[in-house]
Amino acid sequence: MSELPAYLRIASDLRAKIVSGQLRAADRLPSLARLMERYAVSSTIVRNALAILAREGLIEGRSGSGVYVRDARRLVRRSNGRQQRTESGSASPFARDAAAGGQQGGWESDSAEEAATEEVAARLAIEPGDPVMRTRYRYLADGHPVQLATSWEPLAVTRGTSVERPEEGAAVGVVARMDHIGVRVDDAEERVTWRAADETELAGLELPQRGGYVLVIRRTYFAAGVPVETADIVLDAGRYELLYRIPIE
Amino acid sequence: MSELPAYLRIASDLRAKIVSGQLRAADRLPSLARLMERYAVSSTIVRNALAILAREGLIEGRSGSGVYVRDARRLVRRSNGRQQRTESGSASPFARDAAAGGQQGGWESDSAEEAATEEVAARLAIEPGDPVMRTRYRYLADGHPVQLATSWEPLAVTRGTSVERPEEGAAVGVVARMDHIGVRVDDAEERVTWRAADETELAGLELPQRGGYVLVIRRTYFAAGVPVETADIVLDAGRYELLYRIPIE
DNA sequence: TAGTGGTCTAGACCACAAT
């Protein structure tokens, strides 16, 4: 019944073996020559099938060695509004997630003052060109980068305060930092989308150079309806699961 | 600096033109022959580049005619706990989203009693084999399918009540349906992941037959900590954006 | 009929790993 072209049939077949666990992380797939025999197709067709799985992050080819199943350990990013404030002072949301996954969390960051672009201005409900503090984060779990983020805060809110530079307070998260200067964050909005990773992200997330996909979360924090921080959070789409707890009413 | 292989360079180049709006929905790309000339590569390389973009849902080839930019209109799925109960009686969450997007919403569904699989049992905190009501939904916007969903409800909760068959009350959503039988849903959990679409989903979502990607939301509703419904919701990853509003504290 | 995209073959050449 399946009238799929050969390269898709091979890709589906191998994909099923990986997601079902029949092939496990770090296992070596049969060589190209063997796959050509088994499926009775040319090398090009096998290569096409493997290229699809590589872009999905399921396998990784090593020239001269073989094709291996990639570690697909699920990382979880929790977004749990109700717990954010009570846990402040102890750890950032990211550090909490890492600890929950039994991993050693860490991050790098750098900040600079910039003028708001049109898009950032719209998200922060300020004027294009207004001064913002831009911070880039790179989050690590067990030494490997797993999240990239860029945040923007209107300097009209934080200028001259003790939390003007986010990196110094990154350990506790945005909600707790804003609490310090009397800004009560009471609401957040997250917009989740998916797209192909760009070159910077491929390198920054240690994705295979041949490409990969990311989930992008555009998050904005509000205090009494006024945006006080917005961020783009970029995650390896094949490795991450996003967990939302939603109180009803 | 960019040492990308030709097929990825071409894919990135065309992708950039599409997402930037330089090439718009329904525009026709140059023919394979022209792209071969422009990039000075063989047909295979151009085809590889186009295959990547097709799998991403950005383009669609029509044999004998040309390659066209696909309509990438963003659909938004809102998950807004605080408004769910107050809006009940008027429309389901899906119908509300469709209306917000200026579209005509609709759905098909079919229900049957089944025995809980191990996975469903774990999600509903019941025993494998316990009876559940399984319902499959297919949501339409302007006549086109945009969401697939399968839900499971423990019959221990709904057996013999007026909402035993979810389809008859689908118009109002789970929270309002459960309200009718005195079950106060007060919490929901959603787990968002991404993966390749399977054959059923390709057909059900009118995705290109050559493949595509979906966002999968595994949602569970709770009443006083007890799971009363769980569902797998499948969305075209290239068309949908997920919007979460998160009250802090 | 001419042009289009979709699938597939049968290789070549290279860098690299394992030995």
Added chain:
DNA sequence: TTGTGGTCTAGACCACTAC
């Protein structure tokens, strides 16, 4: 040195569309 995967060429054959 042999085998491996990554990139790429130069086509063929087919189904389909537009004219």
